[in-house]
Amino acid sequence: MAPDDATVLIVDDEREVADVYALRLRDSYETETAYGGEDALAKIDDTVDVVLLDRRMPDISGDDVLEEIRDRGHSCRVIMITAVDPDFEILDMKFDDYLCKPVEKADLEQAIEQQLAARRYDERLSEYMNVTSKLALLEGEKTPERLADSDVESLRERAAELREELDDALESFDDIDTAFREIERTPG
Incomplete structure (x- = not known):
């Protein structure tokens, strides 16, 4: 799969943050945005290759969205992108990578x-x-x-x-x- 063929779903309850990531990535990937956990769960399907997932969201937390993605059996890769400093609770979480905000474009693209x-x-x-x-x-x-x-x-x-x-x-x-x-x- 060529990078241009990859679909990245950006999930953040702060619209500006999600839109900035989408803008940074749109030349390299097919991008979609979801402005919260419920929106993400409605949009996630087997066409999504990578999910950039915020942890702290008011409707459904990123932790719960991650758990639901795995429970549904989606094969997408999940990168947590968050301002929440990791603690030992991450040991049981089934994400593929974890980046702390703010994330530079080069680091984001490299992680994807x-x-x-x-x-x-x-x-x-x-x-x-x-x-x-x-x-x-x-x-x-x-x-x-x-x-x-x-x-x-x-x-x-x-x-x-x-x-x-x-x-x-x-x-x-x-x-x-x-x-x-x-x-x-x-x-x-």
Whole structure:
């Protein structure tokens, strides 16, 4: 998925804040805004790739929105963007990243890119596991002759393609890890 194809939902009860983030990101991503927790829950669906979620909102807190997103089984990545200083309660929260306001545009874009890369990696890893488990099952149960008469070779080719993609992703992990550590997560 190219960044331009990614949809980012920006959730903040302060309209100006949500609109500024949308303005900063609109050249790189498809952006949508939600001005509170209820609005976010009404807009969240499987077309949303990344959610930028404020924690402190009057109607439904960001913590509750996050929990509902996970309960609904949405596969989007969630970045908490908030003025609430993190405490030990975050240990049980299922967000993917946590940034403290104010957030610079470069840090915001870098955090989104990392979440999109993680999502692509997760999808490919799941597909690789699916393909290789099918291959192992078929190769363990069928004779070489039966395998030769089947479409199993295309499965082998796909497994090799996915393995190469995953190897490439792992090689770039050091760069991603370095970039991840460079994001300013606390107000500077």
